[in-house]
Amino acid sequence: MEINESTILLKIQSNLEYTELVENITNNLTALAGCNPDQSYFIEMSLREVVSNAIQHGNKCDLNKYVQIEYRFNKDYFQVQVEDQGSGFDFDHLPDPCNPENLLKSSGRGIFLVRSFMDDFSLDFLPNHGTRVRFMKKMGVSS
Amino acid sequence: MTMLANFRKVEGVHILDLSGRITIGEGTLILREALQKLLRSHEQKVILNLADVTYIDSSGIGELVSAFTNFSNQGGNLKLLNLTKKVHDLLSITKLLTVFEVFTDEAHAIQSFD
Numbered sequence: 743m744e745i746n747e748s749t750i751l752l753k754i755q756s757n758l759e760y761t762e763l764v765e766n767i768t769n770n771l772t773a774l775a776g777c778n779p780d781q782s783y784f785i786e787m788s789l790r791e792v793v794s795n796a797i798q799h800g801n802k803c804d805l806n807k808y809v810q811i812e813y814r815f816n817k818d819y820f821q822v823q824v825e826d827q828g829s830g831f832d833f834d835h836l837p838d839p840c841n842p843e844n845l846l847k848s849s850g851r852g853i854f855l856v857r858s859f860m861d862d863f864s865l866d867f868l869p870n871h872g873t874r875v876r877f878m879k880k881m882g883v884s885s
Numbered sequence: 886m887t888m889l890a891n892f893r894k895v896e897g898v899h900i901l902d903l904s905g906r907i908t909i910g911e912g913t914l915i916l917r918e919a920l921q922k923l924l925r926s927h928e929q930k931v932i933l934n935l936a937d938v939t940y941i942d943s944s945g946i947g948e949l950v951s952a953f954t955n956f957s958n959q960g961g962n963l964k965l966l967n968l969t970k971k972v973h974d975l976l977s978i979t980k981l982l983t984v985f986e987v988f989t990d991e992a993h994a995i996q997s998f999d
Contacts, residue, residue: 761909
């Protein structure tokens with residue numbers, strides 16, 4: 743039987759120490775999917791940023807809350823969806839970190855980097871649930 | 886691999902040789918503590934050698950920016966040396982190459998403080 747698309751679910755407690763675990767799993771999955779080294783790097787780094795945000799800013803490091811990561815990939819794309827259980831944030835008014843007045847700020851670059859690296863990015867609030875971030879890298883496209 | 890930070894002093898300039906990963910948690914903490922030592926002793930000429938930094942995330946970038954601001958605020962200057970392509974690209978995307986002085990040659994970086 744030929745598998746056209748693979749889906750893998752991962753659920754972690756809101757502990758930043760698990761970002762290394764997520765990184766290792768992601769690297770294994772991008773290799774399995776046939777991503778080239780640049781694609782793997784961009785996907786892994788993007789996921790690190792999103793998961794760190796979900797744990798820190800979404801779930802406020804509350805160990806009773808979880809972050810769920812769904813990987814979905816086939817020969818055309820590698821997509822990741824991350825859901826937290828936080829109260830969300832005002833995505834429409836995120837300051838531009840490249841604006842001269844923000845250049846010397848020590849935070850606020852994570853989402854910007856993910857949007858820069860990925861071919862598609864979306865962020866949704868889930869009423870009474872949290873925030874869902876989804877991003878996708880096309881396969882077979884030079885990075 | 887965790888991050889390592891080793892100090893040396895050349896012609897009055899403090900060079901911090903960094904290796905490993907500057908990421909949220911341990912990596913950024915090690916860098917912050919190393920730089921705090923230099924700030925506490927009011928050092929003014931500091932170079933971060935990033936030749937062996939294999940990975941940096943947005944928290945690591947934030948730590949570099951904080952360090953730059955802290956040294957500037959006390960009249961010092963922090964410069965970067967030997968960026969890998971990935972780190973260079975990150976600083977370029979985030980427009981931070983317009984903030985940091987970046988060098989590819991250590992002697993040239995040291996002379997730039999004169």
